[in-house]
Amino acid sequence: MKDYFISFAPMEGITGRIFRKTFARHFKGVTDYYTPFITPKEKRGLDKKDLKELIPENNKGLSIVPQILTNSSEGFNLTAKKLIELGYEEININLGCPSGTVVNKGRGAGALKNLDSLCKLLDGIYNESVKNGLNVSVKTRIGYSEADEFGKILSIYKKFPLAKLIIHPRTRMEFYKGRVHKESFSLAVREYTEIGAVERLCFNGELNNVSDIKSLANEFSNLKHIMIGRGLLRNPFLIEDTQLSEDVNRRKRLRAYLDDLLSEYLEEFNGSSTAILKMKELWFYIKESFEDSEHFLKDIKKAKGVLEYRAAVNVLFSNCDIKQA
Ligand SMILES: Cc1cc2nc3c(=O)[nH]c(=O)nc-3n(C[C@H](O)[C@H](O)[C@H](O)COP(=O)(O)O)c2cc1C
Numbered sequence: 001m002k003d004y005f006i007s008f009a010p011m012e013g014i015t016g017r018i019f020r021k022t023f024a025r026h027f028k029g030v031t032d033y034y035t036p037f038i039t040p041k042e043k044r045g046l047d048k049k050d051l052k053e054l055i056p057e058n059n060k061g062l063s064i065v066p067q068i069l070t071n072s073s074e075g076f077n078l079t080a081k082k083l084i085e086l087g088y089e090e091i092n093i094n095l096g097c098p099s100g101t102v103v104n105k106g107r108g109a110g111a112l113k114n115l116d117s118l119c120k121l122l123d124g125i126y127n128e129s130v131k132n133g134l135n136v137s138v139k140t141r142i143g144y145s146e147a148d149e150f151g152k153i154l155s156i157y158k159k160f161p162l163a164k165l166i167i168h169p170r171t172r173m174e175f176y177k178g179r180v181h182k183e184s185f186s187l188a189v190r191e192y193t194e195i196g197a198v199e200r201l202c203f204n205g206e207l208n209n210v211s212d213i214k215s216l217a218n219e220f221s222n223l224k225h226i227m228i229g230r231g232l233l234r235n236p237f238l239i240e241d242t243q244l245s246e247d248v249n250r251r252k253r254l255r256a257y258l259d260d261l262l263s264e265y266l267e268e269f270n271g272s273s274t275a276i277l278k279m280k281e282l283w284f285y286i287k288e289s290f291e292d293s294e295h296f297l298k299d300i301k302k303a304k305g306v307l308e309y310r311a312a313v314n315v316l317f318s319n320c321d322i323k324q325a
Contacts, residue, residue, distance in 0.1 A: 001210075001242040002217050005031045007166075009204060009229030010067050010094075010139075012036040014281060017058045018264045023232075024062055026257040029239025032063035034139070034227070037094045040068065040075030045082040056087055067139065069094040071106040071117070073124020080125075080134060090135040090163055093125065098141070098172045109172035112153055113144045119156055126160045135163035139204070139227075142184040143171040150184045154191055165192070166202040166227055180205040182219065189220055199224050207231050210241050210325065233285035241325040250322045254289060258282075258313065262306075272306045279309065290320040 008015060008023070008030045020033045038050045052058060054066055066083050068091060070076050080091050095118075097108025104110065111118050129136045138157060143149030149171070157165055167188055169181040185203055192198045203220070204227035207213050216226065231238050236257065237250060261282070265275035283300050287293045296319055299312035 001214065004213075004217075004223075005202075005225040006239055007031060007065075007202065007225070007227040008033045008232060009227045010034040010036045010092075011229050011233070014233065015229075017053050018268055019261065019282075020059065020062060020064075022257065022261045022264050023236065025260065026253060027232075027236045027240065029243065030232070032065055034065045034092055035067050037067045037069035037097065038079070040070050040072065040079040043078075045075075045079035054083070054086060054088075064088070065090045065092050065137070067092040067094050069097060069102065069107050071111055071121060073121050073128070076121075076125050077128045080129065080132075080136075084132060084134060090137055091129075092137045092139055092164075092166070095138055095140040096168050096172075098175045103144075103172060109141045109144060112141060112149065112172065115152060115156060118153070119159075122156065122160045130161065137164035137166065138162050139166040139168070141172055142167065142169050142181060145171055145173050147171060147181045147184050150181075150187060154188055158191065158195060162200060164200050164202055164225065166204050166225075168204045170205065185220070189223070193222065198222050201225065202227050204229070207238075208234065209238070213238075213242055230285055233282065234288035235323070236286075236289075237325065250289075250324070251317070254286075254322065255317060258286070262309075266306065272309075276303060276306065276309050289323055290316065291323055293320045296320060 006029055015033065015036055024030065035053060041047045066088055068076050068079055076093065083091055094108055095111050102108040102110060106117065111121060125136055143153065165188065167185055169184045170178065188201055189198060192201050201223065202225035203216060203223060207216065207226060207228045208231040228238065237248065240248065262275060262279055265278050266272060269275045280301060283297065287297050293316060296316035299315065300309065303309035303312050
């Protein structure tokens with residue numbers, strides 16, 4: 001398998017600092033982590049909660065790219081200034097979030113609806129970032145309603161010095177379902193090859209197993225960068241599976257990862273209910289690492305406290321085989 005630059009996709013509510021540091025302790029292969037979006041706070045840019053997520057002490061040893069969600073270049077620039085002070089060299093803007101409350105304010109994928117406003121937003125951001133020497137990358141969808149909107153969107157992106165263009169080839173209306181439009185990504189590859197900037201492109205979406213990653217490599221031989229979200233939540237060995245042939249002890253390592261994450265959350269939240277809730281969110285994905293887990297998962301979902309949760313996890317581990325690569 002070719003050596004990709006592999007980013008962990010930002011996932012609000014899941015890939016916060018505790019998740020990132022725990023994941024990195026247990027699994028190899030991720031090059032960098034994009035943070036779940038933060039929104040600019042008036043006057044200060046960042047609030048206490050954002051700072052806790054982003055200060056370098058809380059992200060030691062990891063390469064982190066903070067992500068901002070906004071439709072205001074002033075808001076972006078104010079927040080970016082604070083992030084530069086923290087030492088960040090790349091900041092990402094979210095032009096893909098499909099949630100109703102976000103798009104209704106013209107943010108996330110909502111910014112793709114009005115291309116004049118999109119142009120103004122990027123103009124305001126890149127005028128400032130070029131002065132500050134800041135790398136600003138874009139994470140985008142291919143349109144609001146239809147995939148064929150992407151041509152126009154792409155011609156706007158090409159006007160600005162995007163550090164990277166991360167493409168999730170779906171429209172806003174498709175949310176996270178349905179096939180990804182590889183032909184739209186092809187268009188970007190063609191156009192960015194023409195301007196000699198294909199290395200700035202990153203593919204994101206439905207890379208769920210080794211064969212998805214291999215077919216992408218075959219289809220886009222000059223692609224250097226991929227971003228994976230749910231695939232790594234479901235199978236944290238996914239990247240290792242593309243690289244190693246030896247049999248890693250998946251059961252033992254999965255158990256250690258899940259136990260470690262639980263104790264980190266228990267310590268952070270100073271009580272069990274939030275910690276258990278966080279673990280249940282992860283189980284929605286990681287259940288896919290086990291054979292026939294549905295029945296045993298029910299007790300994990302029902303667990304009320306740490307004791308019930310641990311007991312249910314024990315039962316699942318004793319009864320379910322782990323899926324192999
Ligand atoms: C629960 C959840 C939260 C997400 N939060 C963010 C986010 O904060 N910022 C962002 O750019 N994308 C976010 N995404 C989108 C992912 O980063 C990614 O683009 C999407 O899941 C497709 O990639 P995948 O198929 O590898 O998961 C989120 C997706 C999910 C399912």
